[in-house]
Amino acid sequence: MKQISEMTLLFVEDERTIRDAYLPLLNRRFNKVITAENGEEGLSIYEEHKPDIIFTDIAMPKMTGLEMIRAIREKDKEVIVVFLSAYTEKDYLLEAIEVRPIKYFVKPINFDEFDDFFNNHFKDELKTTVYLGHNLYFDYDNSQILSKDDVVTLTQKEREFLNLLIKYNGNLVSYETIESMIWKDKFMSSDSLRTLVKKIRKKSYQDLIMNVSNTGYKIVVSD
Secondary structure, eight states, X not given: OOOGGGOEEEEEOSOHHHHHHHHHXXXXXXXXXXXXXXXXXXXXXXXXXXXXXXXXXXXXXXXXXHXXXXXXXXXXXXXXXXXXXXXXXXXXHHHHGGGOOSEEEESSOOHHHHHHIIIIIXXXXXXXXXXXXXXXXXXXXXXXXXXXXXXXXXXXXXHHHHHHHHHTTTSOXXXXXXXXXIXXXXXXXXXXXXXXXXXXXXXXXXXXXXXXXXXXXXXXXXX
């Protein structure tokens, strides 16, 4: 994974004053920041530049931020999405869950909150080595589970599934989300999912991944 200082961010916001207010902060953190004034322009810029992160308002002329992200998600399940919204747009945020943003900010944004997000939470999203418990570490970049005595290699699907659970930070990940993020456009059978979980447990430890019946899975890190 890239470091945040190597990433390109697309900032989509129709209010120029807000764009101007946050551009200095974003420019300090990201390698490149590209702006757009509405979802239609943002979608066009995304197609051209393929940014790593999209930071977008929701209610905008021509195309909303939600419509833009839905269109992007049809092709790109991995791009990181952060929403910006006014108090009167909270109903939109209930719909926004389906496109899996990692954060949303409510206008007017508190500068300290905004800064803390990039200093702390967002940095955690980009970690490439994560402690799993039982003296095991997950190395995303090299698709490995590491211990002081051994190195176990993961398949691509095992790596992506484990990384998805880690990103949800102990919260439940539904079967629907797993299918869309890991199997993508292919059908996910219950047997294939159980087999995947079984293999990861064997390569780590049994209690690392917990099943919530008829709902999904979550990760449980224990010492």
